[in-house]
Amino acid sequence: MTAPLLEVADLRVSFSSERGVLEAVRGISFAMGREKLGIVGESGSGKTLTGRSILRLLPPGAELRAERLAFDGVDLLAASSARLRELRGRRLAMVMQDPKFSLNPVMTVGDQIAEAYLAHSRASRAEAREKALAMLEAVRIRDPRRVYAFYPHEVSGGMGQRIMIAMMLAPGPDLLVADEPTSALDVTVQMQVLAILDDLVSERGMGLVFISHDLTLVASFCDRVLVMYGGRVVETLEARELGRARHPYTRGLMACLPQLSGAEGDLPVLSRDPAWLEAP
Amino acid sequence: MIEVETLSVDFGETRAVDRISFHVAAGEAFGIVGESGSGKSTVLRALSGLNRSWSGRMTIEGAPQGPARSREFHRRLQMVFQDPYASLHPRQTVDRALAEPLRIHGIGERERRLSRALREVGLGPEHRFRYPHQLSGGQRQRVAIARVLILEPSILLLDEPTSALDVSVQAEILNLLQRIRRERGLTYILVSHNLAVVAHLCARVAVMNRGRFVEELDVASLRARRTREPYTAQLLRASEGYDRQAAEALITFD
Amino acid sequence: MTAEVVAPRGWRAWLTAEAPSSRLHARLVRLYGTARIFARNPLALLGVGIVVLLVALALLAPWLAHGDPSAQGLTRRLRPPSAAFWFGTDELGRDIYTRVLYGARITLGIVGLVVVIVAPIGLLVGCVAGYLGGFVDTVLMRVTDIFLAFPRLILALAFVAALGPGIENAVIAISLTTWPPYARIARAETLLLRESDFINAARLLGAGWLRIVFLHVMPLCLASMIVRVTLDMAGIILTAAGLGFLGLGAQPPSPEWGAMISAGRKFVLDQWWVAAFPGLAICTVSLGFNLLGDGLRDVLDPKQR
Numbered sequence: 037m038t039a040p041l042l043e044v045a046d047l048r049v050s051f052s053s054e055r056g057v058l059e060a061v062r063g064i065s066f067a068m069g070r071e072k073l074g075i076v077g078e079s080g081s082g083k084t085l086t087g088r089s090i091l092r093l094l095p096p097g098a099e100l101r102a103e104r105l106a107f108d109g110v111d112l113l114a115a116s117s118a119r120l121r122e123l124r125g126r127r128l129a130m131v132m133q134d135p136k137f138s139l140n141p142v143m144t145v146g147d148q149i150a151e152a153y154l155a156h157s158r159a160s161r162a163e164a165r166e167k168a169l170a171m172l173e174a175v176r177i178r179d180p181r182r183v184y185a186f187y188p189h190e191v192s193g194g195m196g197q198r199i200m201i202a203m204m205l206a207p208g209p210d211l212l213v214a215d216e217p218t219s220a221l222d223v224t225v226q227m228q229v230l231a232i233l234d235d236l237v238s239e240r241g242m243g244l245v246f247i248s249h250d251l252t253l254v255a256s257f258c259d260r261v262l263v264m265y266g267g268r269v270v271e272t273l274e275a276r277e278l279g280r281a282r283h284p285y286t287r288g289l290m291a292c293l294p295q296l297s298g299a300e301g302d303l304p305v306l307s308r309d310p311a312w313l314e315a316p
Numbered sequence: 317m318i319e320v321e322t323l324s325v326d327f328g329e330t331r332a333v334d335r336i337s338f339h340v341a342a343g344e345a346f347g348i349v350g351e352s353g354s355g356k357s358t359v360l361r362a363l364s365g366l367n368r369s370w371s372g373r374m375t376i377e378g379a380p381q382g383p384a385r386s387r388e389f390h391r392r393l394q395m396v397f398q399d400p401y402a403s404l405h406p407r408q409t410v411d412r413a414l415a416e417p418l419r420i421h422g423i424g425e426r427e428r429r430l431s432r433a434l435r436e437v438g439l440g441p442e443h444r445f446r447y448p449h450q451l452s453g454g455q456r457q458r459v460a461i462a463r464v465l466i467l468e469p470s471i472l473l474l475d476e477p478t479s480a481l482d483v484s485v486q487a488e489i490l491n492l493l494q495r496i497r498r499e500r501g502l503t504y505i506l507v508s509h510n511l512a513v514v515a516h517l518c519a520r521v522a523v524m525n526r527g528r529f530v531e532e533l534d535v536a537s538l539r540a541r542r543t544r545e546p547y548t549a550q551l552l553r554a555s556e557g558y559d560r561q562a563a564e565a566l567i568t569f570d
Numbered sequence: 571m572t573a574e575v576v577a578p579r580g581w582r583a584w585l586t587a588e589a590p591s592s593r594l595h596a597r598l599v600r601l602y603g604t605a606r607i608f609a610r611n612p613l614a615l616l617g618v619g620i621v622v623l624l625v626a627l628a629l630l631a632p633w634l635a636h637g638d639p640s641a642q643g644l645t646r647r648l649r650p651p652s653a654a655f656w657f658g659t660d661e662l663g664r665d666i667y668t669r670v671l672y673g674a675r676i677t678l679g680i681v682g683l684v685v686v687i688v689a690p691i692g693l694l695v696g697c698v699a700g701y702l703g704g705f706v707d708t709v710l711m712r713v714t715d716i717f718l719a720f721p722r723l724i725l726a727l728a729f730v731a732a733l734g735p736g737i738e739n740a741v742i743a744i745s746l747t748t749w750p751p752y753a754r755i756a757r758a759e760t761l762l763l764r765e766s767d768f769i770n771a772a773r774l775l776g777a778g779w780l781r782i783v784f785l786h787v788m789p790l791c792l793a794s795m796i797v798r799v800t801l802d803m804a805g806i807i808l809t810a811a812g813l814g815f816l817g818l819g820a821q822p823p824s825p826e827w828g829a830m831i832s833a834g835r836k837f838v839l840d841q842w843w844v845a846a847f848p849g850l851a852i853c854t855v856s857l858g859f860n861l862l863g864d865g866l867r868d869v870l871d872p873k874q875r
Contacts (some may be wrong), residue, residue: 078483165480222352223509227554244421249482249483256556256557292484292487294486294487294513295536296511296512296555296556300516302491302494303487305487366770391776394774395774397770406768406790416775417824420776446588447596467775
C-alpha cells in the first residue's frame with residue numbers, strides 16, 4: 037500500500053498577541069492521494085492557514101503544531117529549512133488568489149516561468165526558455181512567444197493566473213495548493229482556468245488542494261470536500277454527496293445561497309450554533 | 317421613475333458604456349449583470365453624479381439631469397458601495413458616519429433618526445460608537461445601508477453590495493435589502509456579476525457586455541432559461557458551477 | 571477561535587471597552603490603544619522623556635537657574651566646570667548652566683512658532699491642491715515649488731540682510747522654507763484618498779468640497795504630518811542654531827544655544843566647556859525629537875489604521 041501523498045494529523049496553528057493566544061486552526065486531520073481535494077470555509081475558518089501550513093509558509097508570529105505533517109512520506113515538521121526549500125517549488129507548489137501580487141512586476145512573464153524551472157533543475161537557459169514556452173502552451177495561451185515578453189501589468193487577470201499556474205507547474209510538482217485561484221476572475225474566465233487546472237492535474241497525476249469560499253464551485257470541481265468552520269473540519273464528504281451533507285453548518289451554508297432555480301422570498305439565514313466550535 | 321437614453325461614457329479613448337437605454341419604474345428592482353470591465357459600475361457612477369463626463373439623456377423622477385447634481389438630488393437617490401472595508405471613513409465612529417448626512421442637509425431630530433436607522437439595519441447601541449475596524453464586514457455594510465437610508469431616499473443604487481461578504485452574511489444582507497425595499501417602496505438598481513443574487517432581488521435584468529446591453533429580460537424568463545442571446549446563455553451556464561464540457565464550449569464575446 | 575484573556579478592571583476596563591458609550595469615549599479608547607503600542611518602544615519613550623525634560627527645564631528655568639543669565643562677572647571669566655558653576659563660565663563670566671537653561675526657552679519658542687505656522691499652512695495648501703486638482707492644484711503647487719527652491723540658510727541670510735537680524739526674522743525665514751514639503755506630503759496623501767469609496771460616499775451624501783477636505787481628508791493626513799513635523803524639529807533646531815551661530819538669529823546677550831557655540835568658537839581648544847555644553851544641549855534635544863518622531867511613525871503607520 038503506497039503512502040498517501042499528504043498526511044495531516046491534528047494540525048494546529050496559533051498566534052500569540054497581547055490579548056492572549058488565538059487559535060486559528062484547531063486540530064485538523066486528513067489524508068489525500070492524487071486527487072482534487074477541496075477545502076471550503078468562510079473568512080476566519082482557517083482554510084488559508086491550513087493551505088499554507090502544508091508548505092510551511094506561515095506568517096511571522098504563527099505557531100504550527102501537529103502530530104503528523106508528511107508529504108509523500110517526508111516528515112515536514114522535522115525537515116530542515118534547506119530540505120523545505122528543496123521541496124517547495126519542485127514537489128510542492130502554491131497558487132494564490134491575485135496574480136498581480138504574486139508576479140514580479142519588473143521581469144517578463146516568460147522569464148519568470150523560466151526562472152522557476154531553472155531553480156529546480158540543472159537545465160540550461162535555453163532549455164528553460166523552451167520549457168517556459170511549452171508551459172505557456174500547456175495553459176492554452178495562444179501566442180506563447182509574444183506573451184513570453186509581456187510584463188505582468190500587460191496581461192489580464194485570467195491570463196495572469198494562467199501564467200502563475202504555468203510558473204508553478206513548470207518544475208513538475210506532485211502537489212499543488214491553490215488558494216482561491218479563481219476568486220478574482222470573471223465567471224467565464226474562471227471556467228477556463230479551472231478546465232486548464234483540471235487537465236493538467238489529471239495529465240500529470242498531481243494532487244490538488246483547492247481552497248475556496250465557493251461551495252458550488254468546489255462541489256462541481258473537486259473529488260472530495262472538507263468543510264471548515266472555526267478552525268476545525270466539521271464535515272468531510274465526496275463532492276457528489278454534498279446534497280446529502282449532514283452537518284448543520286454545511287447544510288445551512290448551502291441553503292443560504294441564492295439559487296437561480298431556487299425559491300423566491302427570504303433566504304434562510306445561517307444561525308451559528310456555538311456547539312459547532314467544539315470538537316466532535 | 318428613471319429613464320436613461322443612449323448613455324455613453326468614455327475614458328479617454330475607451331468607450332466604457334456604449335449608448336445604453338433603459339427605464340426603471342417606481343418601486344421596481346432592476347438588475348444589471350455583467351463581468352468585470354462590462355461597464356456596469358460606470359453606469360451607476362454616471363447616474364449618481366460621481367462621474368460627470370457622460371453623454372446621452374437621463375431623467376430621474378421626471379427631472380432631466382445634467383452632469384452635476386444638486387444637494388436635493390442626493391436626498392432622493394443614494395448608493396451602496398461594494399467594499400464595506402472602504403466605504404466607511406476609518407477615523408469616524410458609526411455615530412459620526414450616520415450623523416454626517418443629517419448634518420449636511422440640516423435635518424433635525426438626530427437622536428431619533430440615528431437610533432431608528434441603526435435598529436432598522438439590525439445593529440444595536442453597542443455598535444454605535446465603534447470604529448469601522450472594530451466591525452465585521454457584514455456589520456460595516458449594514459452601517460453603509462443605514463447611512464443611506466437615514467436620508468430617506470426613494471432610489472437606491474447598489475454596486476455589488478454583497479460581493480465582498482461571506483456567503484452566510486450575504487444572505488442576511490440580501491434579506492435586509494429585500495425587506496427595506498418592501499417596507500419603504502424603494503426603487504433599486506442593482507449591479508452584480510452574480511446572476512443568482514440579481515435574480516433574487518430583481519424583477520428585470522439587463523445583461524451587459526463591453527459597454528452594451530446584450531439582452532434585457534425579466535427574471536422569470538432567466539430562471540426558466542428562456543434566453544435569447546448566446547452570451548446570456550453562456551453566463552447562465554457558467555454560474556451553475558464547473559463543468560468540463562461547458563468550459564470547453566466557452567467563447568469570448570467581443 | 572478561542573482566546574484566553576484576563577479581564578481588565580477599573581479605569582483600564584473603561585479605556586479598553588469594546589462598546590464605547592460616546593464619541594469621546596471612543597476617541598479615548600483609541601488614543602489609549604495607540605499610547606500603549608507606543609509605550610512598547612523603549613527608544614520612543616526615551617525620546618518622549620527628553621522632550622518632556624526640555625519643556626520642563628524651559629518652564630522651570632527661573633527656579634532651576636543660578637541667577638540672571640546675563641549677569642556678567644569679569645573676574646570669573648572662562649572658569650572650568652566646578653561646584654559653583656556647573657558648566658563653567660563664558661568669556662564674560664556668565665554662568666553657562668543658567669544660560670543653557672534659559673536658552674531652552676528660546677529653542678522651544680522658535681521650534682514651537684515654526685511648527686504652529688508651518689504645519690497648518692502646509693496641510694491646507696496640500697489638501698486643497700490635491701482634492702480640487704486642475705487649475706488650483708497647478709497654481710498652488712507652483713507656488714510651493716518656488717518656496718521649495720530656496721535653501722534655508724540663504725533665504726535666512728537674505729531676510730536678515732533686508733530686515734535686520736533677530737529671532738522673529740529667523741522664525742519667518744525658517745518657516746518660509748519649511749512649509750513646502752508638508753504641502754507635498756499632504757497633497758500626495760490626498761491624491762490617494764480622493765478616490766476612496768468613503769470620500770465618494772461623502773460626495774454622494776451631498777457634502778461640498780470644503781466639508782470633505784476639512785472634515786474627511788485632513789484628519790487622515792494628520793498622522794503623516796505629525797510624524798514629519800516631529801522628525802523635522804531636529805532640523806529646525808539646528809537651522810535656528812546655525813542662524814544664531816552666524817549671528818543672524820538671536821542677538822547678544824540672548825542665551826541662544828547657537829550663538830553661544832559661536833561665541834565659544836574662539837576658545838574651543840582650551841576652554842572647551844563654553845561651546846561644548848550648548849552643543850551637547852542641541853544634540854540631546856535633536857536626538858529626543860528624532861526618537862519621538864520614529865516612535866510616532868511606527869505607531870501611526872498606515873498599516874495600524
